[in-house]
Amino acid sequence: MSLLEVKNLHASVNGKEILHGINLQVNIGEVHAIMGPNGSGKSTLAGVLAGREAYIVTEGQVLYQGKNLLEMDPEERAREGVFLAFQYPVEIPGVNNSYFLKAALNAIRKHKGLEELDAIDFLSLLKQKTKLVDMNESFLNRPVNEGFSGGEKKRNEIFHMAVLEPTLAILDETDSGLDIDALKTVSEGVNKLRSKENATIIVTHYQRLLNYIVPDFVHVLVDGIIVKSGGKDLAIKLEELGYDWVREETVHAV
Amino acid sequence: MATETNTIEQFADQEYKYGFITDIEADSTPAGLNEDIIRFISAKKQEPEWLLEWRLKSYRHWQKMEEPRWPNVKYPPIDYQAIVYYSAPKKKIELKDISEVDPELLRTYDKLGIPLREQEWLAGVAVDAVFDSVSVATTFKEKLRELGIVFCSFSEAVREYPDLVRKYLGSVVPANDNYFAALNSAVFSDGSFCFIPKGVRCPMELSTYFRINAADTGQFERTLIVAEEGSQVSYLEGCTAPMRDKNQLHAAVVELVALDNARIKYSTVQNWYPGDKEGRGGIYNFVTKRGKCAGVNSKISWTQVETGSAITWKYPSVLLIGDNSVGEFYSVAVVNNYQQADTGTKMTHIGKNTKSTIVSKGISAGHGQNSYRGLVEMKKNATNSRNYSQCDSLLLGDKCGAHTFPYIEVKNTSSKAEHEATTSKIGEDQIFYCKQRGLSTEDAVNMIVNGFCREVFHELPMEFAVEAQKLLGVSLEGSVG
Ligand SMILES: Nc1ncnc2c1ncn2[C@@H]1O[C@H](COP(=O)(O)OP(=O)(O)OP(=O)(O)O)[C@@H](O)[C@H]1O
Ligand SMILES: [Mg+2]
Numbered sequence: 001m002s003l004l005e006v007k008n009l010h011a012s013v014n015g016k017e018i019l020h021g022i023n024l025q026v027n028i029g030e031v032h033a034i035m036g037p038n039g040s041g042k043s044t045l046a047g048v049l050a051g052r053e054a055y056i057v058t059e060g061q062v063l064y065q066g067k068n069l070l071e072m073d074p075e076e077r078a079r080e081g082v083f084l085a086f087q088y089p090v091e092i093p094g095v096n097n098s099y100f101l102k103a104a105l106n107a108i109r110k111h112k113g114l115e116e117l118d119a120i121d122f123l124s125l126l127k128q129k130t131k132l133v134d135m136n137e138s139f140l141n142r143p144v145n146e147g148f149s150g151g152e153k154k155r156n157e158i159f160h161m162a163v164l165e166p167t168l169a170i171l172d173e174t175d176s177g178l179d180i181d182a183l184k185t186v187s188e189g190v191n192k193l194r195s196k197e198n199a200t201i202i203v204t205h206y207q208r209l210l211n212y213i214v215p216d217f218v219h220v221l222v223d224g225i226i227v228k229s230g231g232k233d234l235a236i237k238l239e240e241l242g243y244d245w246v247r248e249e250t251v252h253a254v
Numbered sequence: 255m256a257t258e259t260n261t262i263e264q265f266a267d268q269e270y271k272y273g274f275i276t277d278i279e280a281d282s283t284p285a286g287l288n289e290d291i292i293r294f295i296s297a298k299k300q301e302p303e304w305l306l307e308w309r310l311k312s313y314r315h316w317q318k319m320e321e322p323r324w325p326n327v328k329y330p331p332i333d334y335q336a337i338v339y340y341s342a343p344k345k346k347i348e349l350k351d352i353s354e355v356d357p358e359l360l361r362t363y364d365k366l367g368i369p370l371r372e373q374e375w376l377a378g379v380a381v382d383a384v385f386d387s388v389s390v391a392t393t394f395k396e397k398l399r400e401l402g403i404v405f406c407s408f409s410e411a412v413r414e415y416p417d418l419v420r421k422y423l424g425s426v427v428p429a430n431d432n433y434f435a436a437l438n439s440a441v442f443s444d445g446s447f448c449f450i451p452k453g454v455r456c457p458m459e460l461s462t463y464f465r466i467n468a469a470d471t472g473q474f475e476r477t478l479i480v481a482e483e484g485s486q487v488s489y490l491e492g493c494t495a496p497m498r499d500k501n502q503l504h505a506a507v508v509e510l511v512a513l514d515n516a517r518i519k520y521s522t523v524q525n526w527y528p529g530d531k532e533g534r535g536g537i538y539n540f541v542t543k544r545g546k547c548a549g550v551n552s553k554i555s556w557t558q559v560e561t562g563s564a565i566t567w568k569y570p571s572v573l574l575i576g577d578n579s580v581g582e583f584y585s586v587a588v589v590n591n592y593q594q595a596d597t598g599t600k601m602t603h604i605g606k607n608t609k610s611t612i613v614s615k616g617i618s619a620g621h622g623q624n625s626y627r628g629l630v631e632m633k634k635n636a637t638n639s640r641n642y643s644q645c646d647s648l649l650l651g652d653k654c655g656a657h658t659f660p661y662i663e664v665k666n667t668s669s670k671a672e673h674e675a676t677t678s679k680i681g682e683d684q685i686f687y688c689k690q691r692g693l694s695t696e697d698a699v700n701m702i703v704n705g706f707c708r709e710v711f712h713e714l715p716m717e718f719a720v721e722a723q724k725l726l727g728v729s730l731e732g733s734v735g
Contacts, residue, residue, distance in 0.1 A: 050690050053682075078692040090687035094705025103701065104691035111692070143705065160691065 002063075003028045003199050004049075004168055009060035011048045017058065018044045020224040026168070029196045033210055033235060034203045036221035037243045042203045043087050045221070046172045050084040051077050064168070078104075079111035081167030085157035085174050087203075092144040097156070098126055100144050101163050108164060129162040133189040150177035158186050162193060169193075170201045175209040187212030207239040220246050282341030287334055289313065292440055295340045299409050302416055312429035312439030319433045325596035326625040326657055327565050329538065332503060339441045339474070398456070404449040405460055408476050411447030418449055422480050426509035426546045426573070434505040434567075435542040442476035442507070450485035450516075459715050461490035475506040481516035483549065490718055492523040502527075504563075506541045514549030514576065519557070521714050523722050526562035533592025533621070536564025543570035544600075547579035547608075555582040556599070557713045559722040564593060569627065571600035574608035574636070581610040584710040588726065589622025589654070598627040598659075603636035603669065612643040615707045618654035625657040632669040641671040648706050649679045650699070700727050 006024040010017060018041045026032055036042050048055045049062065051074035062069040069077060092100065106116040117125065130137055135155055145153050154174050161169055171190070175183055190213050194200065202213060210218070210232060218234040219226045220243070228234065228246050238246065283291050292313055296306040321332070398405050404415060411419050429439040450456055481487055504526070510518050520543075529536025539562075545554035556570035572581030583599035601610035616624040630641045647656030662671045680702055688698030704711070704723055711719045 052686055074686060074689040075692055075694055078690050084690050086687065086690075090681070090683045092684055092687070092702060092705055094708035095701050100688075100691070100701065103697060104688075104693055107692040107694070107697070164691065 002026070003065060004069075005061075005063040006049075007061045007063075009045075009048065009062060010058045011044060011055050012058055013044065013055055018055075018224050019048070021060065022221075022224075022226055024219065024226065026199050026201065028167075028199055030216045031194065031200045031202065031213065033215040033218045033232075034201060034221055034226075035205065035218065035235065035238060040221045041224040042221055043172055044224075046084055046087075046170045046201075046203060049077075049170060050074060050082060075107070076111075078164075079108045081198075083161050083164060083166030083169045085154075085161060085169065085171040087172040087176075089145045089148075089153040089157050091146045091148075093146050095144050096140075097142055097144050098123075098140040101126070101160060104160075105163060126163065129159060132162050132192060133159045134185045135159050151179060151182050154178055155182060155186055158189050162189060165193070165198075167198050168201070169198065170203070172203045173205065174202070175204055175206060183209065184212060207235040210235045222247060282338050285336050285338050287313075287337070287339055287441065291339055295441060295443065298340065299412070301412055304420060305412060308424070308429065309440050309442075312436050313441075315430040316433065316436035316440055319430070319436055321433050322567075325567050325627075326623065326659075327567065327594040327596050329565055329594075332538070334437075337503060340443055398458075401454050401457070402451040403454060403456055404447065406447055408442070408445040408447050408478070411478075415447070415449070418480065419447065419478070422478055422509065422511055424509075426511060426544050427507050427542050432542060434540040435507050438474045438476065438505045438507045438542070442474040445476035445478075445506070447477070448479040448487065448489065450479075450481045450487045452482040453484045454482075455485065456487040459488050459490050459718075461492070473502070473504045473506070475504075475508075477506070477508040478511075479509070479518060479520070480511045481513065481518050481552075483514045483516060485513075486517045488519040488521070488715060490521050490523075490715065492525075492718070492721065502536075503538045504540065506543075508541070508543040508570075510545035510554055512545065512547050512549060512552035512554050512576075512579075515551045516549060517553045517555075518545060519555045520545070520570070521718055522556075522558040522560075523714075523718060523725060524558065524560045524562050524566075525725055527564075528562050528593050529564040529591065531591045531620075533564070536593070537562065539563035539566045539568060541566075541568045543568065544573065545571070545581070546573045547576050547581060547605075549579070550576040550605070551578045552576050553580040553582075555580075555584075555713070557582075557584040557710065558597075559586045559707075559710070559714070559725065560595060560597060561586075561588040561725050563595075566593075566595040566597050568595075568597045569599055571602070572610065573602045573604065574610065574639075575604045576608075577605040578607045578609075579605055580608070582713075583610075583612045583614070584713040585614045586617070586707045586710045586722070586726075587615070587624055587626075588617045589619070589624045591620040591622065593620075594623045596625040596627055598625075598629075600629040601631070601641060603630075603632040603639040603641070606635065606637050606639070608636055608639045610639075610641045612641070612645075613709050614643075614645045615710055616645070616647045616656050617650065617703060617706070618647065618656050619650040620654060622654045623657070624655065625659060627659040629661045630663070630671045630673075632664045632666060632671065634665045637666050637668045639666075639669040643671070643673045645673075645675040646706070647675075647677040648703065649677065650703075652679075 002025050004026040006022050009019055009022040011019040022045060034042055044055060048057060057070055102122050109116055126140060133155055139156060145156060148156060154177050157174060178186060215232050218230055218232060220228040222243060283294055289310060292309050296309055427435050430436055448460060479489060510520060512518050526537035526539060547554055554572045558570060560566055570583060574581050581601050587595045587597050589595050598614060599612055612628055614626045616626055618624040626645045628643060630643065632639050643660060645658050649656060656677055658675050660673050662673060664671055684702050685695060685698045688701060689695060703726060711722060714722055
């Protein structure tokens with residue numbers, strides 16, 4: 001069944017159109033990679049899916065689990081299982097990371113009609129998830145992302161994902177800023193979270209990440225349009241030939 | 255942007271949760287102030303002659319003084335002759351037991367979320383509840399008395415411990431200190447008195463709940479806390495008031511005295527009626543709070559969470575007289591709608607090696623105007639003294655304002671004062687991040703604001719911190735769409 005269906009999506013920021021008609025279908029259990037040059041609209045697409053208010057959808061449709069995603073508030077999307085790992089995670093001074101996650105998880109559980117987790121159950125869940133992404137427990141009691149290094153922030157995003165267990169995870173350049181070892185452990189974490197019940201969209205510039213998290217599909221986004229889609233080999237070809245190759249191909253194809 | 259516009263509008267929509275009126279018949283003086291009224295108040299309280307004289311002297315001072323105009327707040331002129339200066343619940347109130355308290359009053363406390371019974375039996379907090387100028391319930395007094403601690407209403411202290419009251423009354427805030435202190439000294443109705451004898455550590459938090467009730471009654475509380483050599487006490491003060499159309503003046507005076515090696519921690523959560531969303535009504539809170547570190551190594555610490563009142567004019571201060579004494583001020587001040595706050599502190603370093611710390615967190619929303627005003631003064635003989643000040647302002651929306659007026663005067667070369675200030679807007683990015691994790695906008699704002707105030711909440715006693723966070727939550731309820 002199709003989990004996410006993006007149809008002819010146009011979106012603009014400050015009156016300027018960035019996405020010019022995106023089509024994308026993600027089925028449950030799949031991993032999709034979106035690649036593309038700087039400024040092509042990858043984060044914009046991620047932001048539109050997560051419900052960032054600055055992005056105005058001018059045309060098109062997004063269905064998530066058959067429902068109109070664009071009608072939902074960002075928090076409702078999150079509670080329905082949409083998760084965005086931010087390209088630039090936000091600092092929330094003074095707010096303890098585990099306190100934040102407890103509130104988030106319980107908001108999601110409440111939405112699903114599940115009982116809220118008490119402090120003890122939550123703590124044991126947290127400890128188990130820190131192991132999954134090999135995160136030092138000291139990060140639990142630090143304010144959310146405050147003073148975290150770039151790589152630590154990215155790891156914390158995946159930690160959030162591990163705790164919240166989304167149905168659709170969108171990872172926006174989670175690999176950038178991670179050192180080689182971190183990239184490996186974080187990827188392993190993502191792989192462990194992968195299942196038949198969820199799907200992942202990975203936004204990245206580098207084929208390297210896709211060696212660790214092997215995608216089912218690769219899409220190339222250029223100037224607000226998906227110009228090419230294919231299997232994991234497409235990423236390898238891109239790495240060799242660069243984006244100009246796709247640009248040229250598109251031109252020829254027209 | 256869109257979110258912030260919503261913030262402003264929703265803030266304006268938020269209703270005051272604790273707005274209700276209890277109808278206990280009051281017997282009170284007619285409106286207006288003259289020497290006869292003062293004599294009436296004093297007679298009603300069966301006060302000794304010296305106290306009446308002190309009141310009258312204060313009144314004569316007050317008549318010669320002018321209302322201060324320097325605070326960064328605006329309000330129409332106050333008609334002091336329209337104010338009722340004394341009112342008391344009619345029922346007789348020498349109660350031994352909580353079961354003797356008027357059930358209507360207990361229901362009122364329940365609505366306010368003050369579980370008096372629970373506090374008595376579970377939490378171990380001694381409560382001296384001031385209801386309309388007269389104390390109606392005092393608990394745990396006996397237990398405290400065994401330790402030699404006196405904790406009672408001010409009126410009772412005047413009757414039972416006149417020498418102590420006479421010795422310390424006005425010793426920190428002189429009757430002619432400022433306009434509102436002089437007025438209070440003339441007409442103060444009641445309040446709390448607390449005396450911790452030499453070497454005693456008060457085993458529980460002492461707390462007082464103030465409440466303004468009968469219409470048009472100005473409240474003029476008087477609090478005096480004396481900590482003798484080597485003693486320690488933590489005192490909590492919290493309040494909320496019912497909905498009113500007319501502005502109500504509140505001019506309290508709080509005096510703290512710490513002798514050698516004594517420590518006083520004074521915490522306040524203030525949530526008086528702030529006025530409606532157009533800025534009508536609300537309490538004028540013009541308070542003088544000052545502590546005197548009279549002895550060596552003494553320490554006075556003020557912590558306040560101010561969310562209520564239409565206008566707040568309040569500078570809990572410390573006179574650092576004893577060598578090595580320490581003064582602290584931790585403050586959260588929230589203004590919303592048309593609330594105005596001009597608050598801060600004064601640290602006066604007089605003794606050697608004295609230290610002071612100031613942490614002020616101002617939150618402005620709606621059309622609120624929030625000013626921090628601080629004076630750090632290091633006198634010539636206050637050698638090797640230190641001050642650290644940090645003033646942070648958080649803006650929610652763009653119709654509100656934050657202002658800081660820090661004054662620093664260092665009159666010797668070995669002392670140092672450090673001042674840091676920041677102003678930030680609550681970030682749309684932060685709110686979006688929280689929402690993306692499943693939190694409602696309301697919870698997001700609440701969380702961000704509480705995080706901003708964390709350093710101050712840390713200073714509050716545990717239960718009070720929880721209450722303060724809840725209060726902030728109530729103030730921020732429905733704040734962003
Ligand atoms: N708030 C904004 N105001 C104006 N332009 C914006 C805004 N947000 C995004 N843009 C523009 O939209 C385009 C797409 O940006 P986006 O962040 O989606 O690119 P990206 O593909 O994620 O790039 P990168 O690989 O560098 O992360 C860019 O040209 C960017 O400058
Ligand atoms: Mg991007």
